[in-house]
Amino acid sequence: MNLILLAPDELDGQRAVLADARRLKHLHDVHRARPGDELTVGVMNDRVGRATLVELDAHRAVFELGTLAAAPPPALPVHLVLALPRPRMLARTLEHVTALGVKRLTLLHTKRVEKSYWQSPELNIDKIHQHFLLGLEQARDTVWPEIELIKGFRPFIEQRLPALMKDHRGLVAHPGMPNACPRQVSEQTLLLVGPEGGFIDWEVEQLLEAGCEGIHLGARILRVETAVTALLSKLF
Amino acid sequence: MNLILLAPDELDGQRAVLADARRLKHLHDVHRARPGDELTVGVMNDRVGRATLVELDAHRAVFELGTLAAAPPPALPVHLVLALPRPRMLARTLEHVTALGVKRLTLLHTKRVEKSYWQSPELNIDKIHQHFLLGLEQARDTVWPEIELIKGFRPFIEQRLPALMKDHRGLVAHPGMPNACPRQVSEQTLLLVGPEGGFIDWEVEQLLEAGCEGIHLGARILRVETAVTALLSKLF
Numbered sequence: 001m002n003l004i005l006l007a008p009d010e011l012d013g014q015r016a017v018l019a020d021a022r023r024l025k026h027l028h029d030v031h032r033a034r035p036g037d038e039l040t041v042g043v044m045n046d047r048v049g050r051a052t053l054v055e056l057d058a059h060r061a062v063f064e065l066g067t068l069a070a071a072p073p074p075a076l077p078v079h080l081v082l083a084l085p086r087p088r089m090l091a092r093t094l095e096h097v098t099a100l101g102v103k104r105l106t107l108l109h110t111k112r113v114e115k116s117y118w119q120s121p122e123l124n125i126d127k128i129h130q131h132f133l134l135g136l137e138q139a140r141d142t143v144w145p146e147i148e149l150i151k152g153f154r155p156f157i158e159q160r161l162p163a164l165m166k167d168h169r170g171l172v173a174h175p176g177m178p179n180a181c182p183r184q185v186s187e188q189t190l191l192l193v194g195p196e197g198g199f200i201d202w203e204v205e206q207l208l209e210a211g212c213e214g215i216h217l218g219a220r221i222l223r224v225e226t227a228v229t230a231l232l233s234k235l236f
Numbered sequence: 237m238n239l240i241l242l243a244p245d246e247l248d249g250q251r252a253v254l255a256d257a258r259r260l261k262h263l264h265d266v267h268r269a270r271p272g273d274e275l276t277v278g279v280m281n282d283r284v285g286r287a288t289l290v291e292l293d294a295h296r297a298v299f300e301l302g303t304l305a306a307a308p309p310p311a312l313p314v315h316l317v318l319a320l321p322r323p324r325m326l327a328r329t330l331e332h333v334t335a336l337g338v339k340r341l342t343l344l345h346t347k348r349v350e351k352s353y354w355q356s357p358e359l360n361i362d363k364i365h366q367h368f369l370l371g372l373e374q375a376r377d378t379v380w381p382e383i384e385l386i387k388g389f390r391p392f393i394e395q396r397l398p399a400l401m402k403d404h405r406g407l408v409a410h411p412g413m414p415n416a417c418p419r420q421v422s423e424q425t426l427l428l429v430g431p432e433g434g435f436i437d438w439e440v441e442q443l444l445e446a447g448c449e450g451i452h453l454g455a456r457i458l459r460v461e462t463a464v465t466a467l468l469s470k471l472f
Contacts, residue, residue, distance in 0.1 A: 002457045073455035092328075096462050139456035183419060219309035220375035221238045226332050229462055233469035 001026050003048065003140040004041045004063075005133065016041065016051065016063045027053075027061055041065065042142035048072055072142045076236050077188045079104040079168060081156075083195035084113045084149075085224045087122040091131055093225045098135025098145055100232050105147045108156055112197040118151060157206050164190050170212035173231055174204055175221060177214030181234045189235060193228055237262050239284065239376040240277045240299075241369065252277065252287065252299045263289075263297055277301065278378035284308055308378040312472050313424045315340040315404060317392075319431035320349045320385075321460045323358040327367055329461045334371025334381055336468050341383045344392055348433040354387060393442050400426050406448030409467055410440055411457060413450030417470045425471060429464055 004023065006016045018024065027033040033053050041063060042048040049068035053061060084107045085093055097105065109118070121127060132145055150156045164170070168190035173181065175198060192207060199207070208214060217230055240259065242252045254260065263269045269289050277299060278284040285304030289297060320343045321329055333341065345354070357363060368381055386392045400406070404426035409417065411434060428443060435443070444450060453466055 095459075099456060099458055099462055100466070101456060138459060141456065220335060220337060220377065222335055223331075223374060226335055226465055229465040230336070230469040233466040 001030070001137045002040065003137055003142070004039060004051075005136055005142060006041055006043050008044060011043065014065050015054075016065060018061045018063075019059060024056075024058070024061060027056060033061075038066075039063070040140060041068070042072060042140070043068060045143055048140060048142060073101065073139060075103045075143060076101040076232060077186065078102055078232065078236065079106070079164060079188075079190045080228070080232075081106040081108055081190065081192040082224070082228065083108050083110040083193065083199070084117050085195065086114070086117055087120040089196075089223070089225055090117075090120075090122050091127075093228055094128060094131035095135045095138070096225060096229050097232065098132050098141075099139040100229065101139065101141065101236075102232070103143060103145045105145055106156075106160075107147065107149045108153065109151045110153050110195055110203055111200045112195045123149070153203060153206075157210065161207075161210050165211050170207070170210065171215050171235075172199070172204060172207045172212045173215050173217065173227065174199055175216055177204075177216045179213065179215050181215045181217055181231055183234055185235050191231060191235070193224065193231065196224060237266070237373045238276065239373055239378075240275060240287070241372055241378060242277055242279050244280060247279065250301050251290075252301060254297045254299075255295060260292075260294070260297060263292060269297075274302075275299070276376060277304070278308060278376070279304060281379055284376060284378060309337065309375065311339045311379060312337040312468060313422065314338055314468065314472070315342070315400060315424075315426050316464070316468075317342040317344055317426065317428040318460070318464065319344050319346040319429065319435070320353050321431065322350070322353055323356040325432075325459070325461055326353075326356075326358050327363075329464055330364060330367035331371045331374070332461060332465050333468065334368050334377075335375040336465065337375070337377065337472075338468070339379060339381045341381055342392075342396075343383065343385045344389065344428075345387045346389050346431055346439055347436045348431045359385070389439060389442075393446065397443075397446050401447050406443070406446065407451050407471075408435070408440060408443045408448045409451055409453065409463065410435055411452055413440075413452045415449065415451050417451045417453055417467055419470055421471050427467060427471070429460065429467065432460060 010016050035053050037053045038050050041051040047068040048070040050066045051063035054064050055062035080102050168188045170190045172192045174194060246252050271289050273289045274286050277287040283304040284306040286302045287299035290300050291298035316338050404424045406426045408428045
């Protein structure tokens with residue numbers, strides 16, 4: 001928790017009051033915080049600054065806010081479309097990509113996504129939000145990501161992709177594509193990453209026909225969570 | 237398991253015989269392999285190619301090797317020095333960096349590494365080797381990484397670093413350093429990454445005095461496993 005992210009209902013003028021067990025425990029056990037300590041705070045979707053802890057007990061923490069003048073770190077210019085990974089991989093990947101600055105995320109069904117993954121409790125919106133929160137706290141960010149779940153590949157291609165391609169450079173990451181992952185891209189990018197086992201040929205064809213460029217990460221086959229971090233780090 | 241890594245004692249002329257439970261289970265349950273199937277195999281520290289499964293039962297799998305002519309994927313030109321992460325993070329990080337192609341790894345004690353981490357069962361050499369194996373199988377690599385554990389920062393600076401700096405470009409990744417992480421480096425690189433909480437100032441000074449360049453990953457504070465993948469992906 002490198003930043004304490006304050007929700008609007010936790011603010012009270014120049015004060016903020018936290019009462020949730022997770023953050024109180026973290027303040028006690030990890031920060032070993034005491035009244036008088038200064039910590040980094042940020043207001044949801046807004047500015048970042050310092051705050052002084054004025055009260056801390058088992059039930060609540062009260063902060064006196066300083067001037068919150070700093071902008072959160074810049075977001076990545078990317079819309080990430082991820083074939084739904086298996087649940088444990090999803091959980092970690094959500095935290096990685098949130099910490100890296102992804103703000104627009106689509107989880108997509110493709111042929112090689114196991115259908116049972118769509119029933120996983122990890123897709124509960126509260127669980128997803130918890131991973132977003134941990135990612136933002138880690139990276140000292142305040143800007144909440146948007147997520148959408150699209151449970152069919154064809155509806156995505158027909159109804160969602162054409163609008164996205166209007167204002168994004170589309171990149172489909174897939175082993176064996178002709179071009180290496182580009183570097184230091186600044187334009188708005190739509191990045192599509194397949195499931196464990198990859199997109200099927202027909203899916204790749206559909207994406208290329210829609211105007212996406214095929215890119216690869218070299219001869220090494222990486223796990224989804226490693227590949228996504230590697231792609232975002234090379235691209236931006 | 238994108239490649240079956242064959243140890244020398246599993247080879248018998250043009251045949252290979254596996255008898256360990258983990259890989260037999262994977263062949264049964266994940267590959268759903270049957271005699272006649274072709275799979276990718278590689279010989280430890282040697283070539284990669286295809287092999288035909290000729291027998292599979294609960295106790296062993298027998299492969300008939302084709303021509304193993306392909307080189308394993310290129311290694312990264314890096315020696316990675318990692319302040320010892322907490323055990324679960326270590327386990328995942330070892331798999332990520334092995335899959336990414338790191339072949340020389342030092343786990344180092346620094347001031348902010350909790351001493352108890354050095355007693356973790358994750359540091360058992362068999363556990364470490366298991367992570368190497370999973371990383372190599374993932375990335376279709378055959379070349380076994382080297383690892384050393386150095387339990388003191390001062391001995392590292394005094395006895396190990398001078399020799400490493402003779403034939404490496406030293407980079408210390410630390411928030412707040414003046415230069416962004418360089419891109420597409422081809423020279424032999426020594427990359428040093430601090431623990432959760434970072435190097436202490438004195439450690440950074442020692443590394444800079446020894447000739448390392450300080451580099452950063454931007455305003456976002458990343459977890460060690462994310463940061464290491466991001467650094468390796470930007471650098472190479």
